[in-house]
Amino acid sequence: MAEPILEFDDVDIRYRTDGDDVRAVNGASFAIDEGDYFGLVGESGCGKSTIADSIVGGLDDNGEVVSGEIRFKGEQIQDYSESEFNENVRWKEVSVIPQSSMNSLDPVMKLSEQAVEMAKYHTDLSRPAALDRLRELFDVVGLSESRISDYPHQFSGGMQQRAIIAFALFLQPSLIIADEPTTALDVIMQDQIMDYINGLKDDWDVSMLLITHDISLVFENCDSMAVMHGGQIAETGTVDDVFDRPRHPYAILLQNAFPDVRFPDRELAVIDGHPPQLRDEVDFCTFADRCPWAEPACREGAPPATPVAGDDDHLAWCVRAGEMSELAANHLERSTESTSILEGGQ
Known part of the structure; x- marks a missing residue:
């Protein structure tokens, strides 16, 4: 049986403060299988986004994985340095669809130039090849290929979120972390965004960690899930089992x-x-x-x-x-x- 693509094994994460430390995640254990859409659900402040940040080395400066193991493709990554995360994990292997697309796209750069910059630092793609790839991905997420040279402010909120999905796929990652990907979108656009995300499962060899406070979103779109409360994992299993x-x-x-x-x-x-x-x-x-x-x-x-x-x-x-x-x-x-x-x- 193939090993999981991501494993959390009894992980504790703390944030240092001037007073007592905040124990944001305590003894968290779960695993995401290759090709699995995995939902992590719980109310605001329970530790979901802290878990996501720890996977890509994105914890705040006062945050630290103090015990346990985080394994990606069998390799421990909880003690990676910044350069090791950049070289081995971020974008190339794990990409992120964040909550707020408006804060994630450079407002003074055309989307085409942002793609070229990404290709420059993470791939050996030429400029024409990078632009061709972005056009292909715009088509995947339902955006016109002619819009790749537009600025972010020329897109609606839903279009920006779809552009973020395109960038998340740009380096063909093994795992995508979707952190509240439909926040601040109207219900029709929420449904469209989830349709695009679900479509990736059939067309791309990718696993996904979907983080949300909406348990119904997980029931509708994921294979397996974990329910989280107060920094602890409460329950894990297939969506059918937990439902x-x-x-x-x-x-x-x-x-x-x-x-x-x-x-x-x-x-x-x-x-x-x-x-x-x-x-x-x-x-x-x-x-x-x-x-x-x-x-x-x-x-x-x-x-x-x-x-x-x-x-x-x-x-x-x-x-x-x-x-x-x-x-x-x-x-x-x-x-x-x-x-x-x-x-x-x-």
């Missing part, structure tokens, strides 16, 4: 906080409280103070990874994972039909 058989309380409540057109009368779940401020040692479940099913053991140590129904590919970091189907079904006020989401696979 049909969620076993971490946060994954269950997050899923049931979204409206479902199949059950218009269903009462939506409410996640009370706020994410924790992680200044002290994180030797507890970070969801414990918000969890309706918490017990003393939840605060007496970081939760272990528990296989769901004996499946090592579907893991929940919860001491009560084996009970959650019954506990949640009794707790949530749901119709008989919607209860099947939790009862599936028991």
Whole structure:
């Protein structure tokens, strides 16, 4: 069996401050297989973008991977220097579709010149070959090839985002990180952007890490996923597993906080409280103070990874994972039909 293209193995990431350190990511473990579209979902501030930054060496100066391993194609990269990230990872192997395209394109350079600069520093492509490649990629993302010599301000927000996708593909990377790629776009443009991203899967040999707070976006577009809360991975598995058989309380409540057109009368779940401020040692479940099913053991140590129904590919970091189907079904006020989401696979 082929090794994963990206692996996080018990990774801790901290930010140094004048006061106590911020423990942004704690014991994070997951893997992305080659050709897999992997979703990382969780509320703002849970550590998703910190994980993305750590993959390309983009942490702020006060950020540091303090323990664990990040492996890309089997090679440890968490201790790479700036030059090693530039030579071995950034753009050539891993590219990024950022949240804000308007802040990612040089406003005083034509897109064609930006492509030529990228080719100059990362490839041996000639100028004509680089421009031909950009034209090809503009066609892939639904932009007119005649627009490659325009400036960014001559594009709408949706067109700029598509241009960013073209640049992300320019060096034929193995992994694309899409960090909230539809933020600030209207719903029609969001759908178009996701269509372009999904189209890459059939036409390009590429894996993707899709980072979002919208769990429905992951359910619709990814193969596998991880749910994250308070700097900890809460649950991982295939999208079908996490959708049909969620076993971490946060994954269950997050899923049931979204409206479902199949059950218009269903009462939506409410996640009370706020994410924790992680200044002290994180030797507890970070969801414990918000969890309706918490017990003393939840605060007496970081939760272990528990296989769901004996499946090592579907893991929940919860001491009560084996009970959650019954506990949640009794707790949530749901119709008989919607209860099947939790009862599936028991």
